[in-house]
Amino acid sequence: MKISIIGTGLIGGSMALKLKQKNLTSKIIGIDKNEEHLKEAYSLGIIDHYSSLEEGVKNADLIILAIPVDAARKLLPDILNLIGRQQTVMDVGSTKNGIVSAIRKHPNRLRYVATHPMWGTENSGPKAAHKDAFTGKAAVICNQEESAPDAVALIQKIYAALEMNLLYMNSKDHDIHTAYISHISHITSYALANTVLEKEKEEDTIFQLASSGFSSTVRLAKSHPEMWVPIFRQNKENVLDVLNEHISQLRKFKSALEKENYDFLEALILNANKIRDILK
């Protein structure tokens, strides 16, 4: 099977490495607007060739779209225009409802499978890719009934090779759940970094005192805007909904402290501790 990967960064690159190791592909073609990334991906053995978009899409059995969500949404109709009935396209974006709605009436809709592997780091680019990135993590397939059964079967095979656990849900529910579980964490982390940068002018002190707790809470604040602005834009309503709730939860802590109501503070913390049972 020939696979073209559009976007040879962290996600696309990590997939390429694993699929090659599992012998699922004889050849990986890399497509990327960023020539640096293409060259890096080639020299790291992530891709075997690189090519233009049109040529790369036409020559592959499977096309994996691994670019920021707004670019993916814009590009997907062009890709579907180029392919035939034997080819399959998947994307890997963190928001699903926008892209699925954009191509709902496309004549080749059946050849596209909407997916979201729930893994990422604060790093990006081919150098950040590693082959066991996805093992044991969850991946979602959205609106599978809108895709051809053989296309879905191929994508299931891909995710099995990536050693991910598949879940199925509709694109609307997906975007609500990811707002809760992934997108809000990023906003929290960005805002925390900005808080500390605003209040703590002694950078040396931040560096010297930063405990592992701080580092882990603020880790996501290193994530790049090229990826995250489009996610927040596409999932604006859900993210705002959760963000409002989050601000109101923080206000409860503020009120407990201001009123010196330490029983309430304890109750808030005990409630938060329930996350221990859920996350194990």
Added chain:
Amino acid sequence: MKISIIGTGLIGGSMALKLKQKNLTSKIIGIDKNEEHLKEAYSLGIIDHYSSLEEGVKNADLIILAIPVDAARKLLPDILNLIGRQQTVMDVGSTKNGIVSAIRKHPNRLRYVATHPMWGTENSGPKAAHKDAFTGKAAVICNQEESAPDAVALIQKIYAALEMNLLYMNSKDHDIHTAYISHISHITSYALANTVLEKEKEEDTIFQLASSGFSSTVRLAKSHPEMWVPIFRQNKENVLDVLNEHISQLRKFKSALEKENYDFLEALILNANKIRDILK
């Protein structure tokens, strides 16, 4: 050297294990109101004996106070009443100004050294202790000029054995910096857990979808109120100050999304990305 450790949990236990490994002590006496913890600490080889507070304090060259900050503040004057000029007391609490102020005029003030090792996890109790917990992390000594030079020298030797990097600052500055760098992270994380628990009623979905990003941001929300309510209480003013800033930073994200001002959103994220240079 005989060491008594009051509080045989995560911090006290981890210190005991390392100090024994480094042969800094011939005998560790455990003191704990929690009998379960004492028995566990004994059976795990963390302590060699256990005893009452009075006996344990009288028979030790060094007394390490490793209990929640309000209990430590209350107990420290009693301990200083019990000791002689050859003995040294240190505490390890996350807030320093309250405890230092409480014993400023005590006749044995010189025998006490105020410290804070910047390490912890969301777990507690002797079972969570491990000997290399502190290696490479920062530890703070506060108001060293209020302690006898030989007492400070002993504590420096202890932290060298724990392989921590020592910093010196006054207790007021310490409490401001830790509000920024440690205490606010915990409030953020608790509030994030409460947000998700409030909005996402499908616990299975949280469990299945939780990405490593979410898990890392919410990890601190597992921390127990017995430790954290007293910290927030003792550092109330500083924590409120940073919490207000944090809420105002989150409101900027809310405003950027509501107004669909994606340039502003990008600027907020780019600013947060600066934490990358500081934390490496």
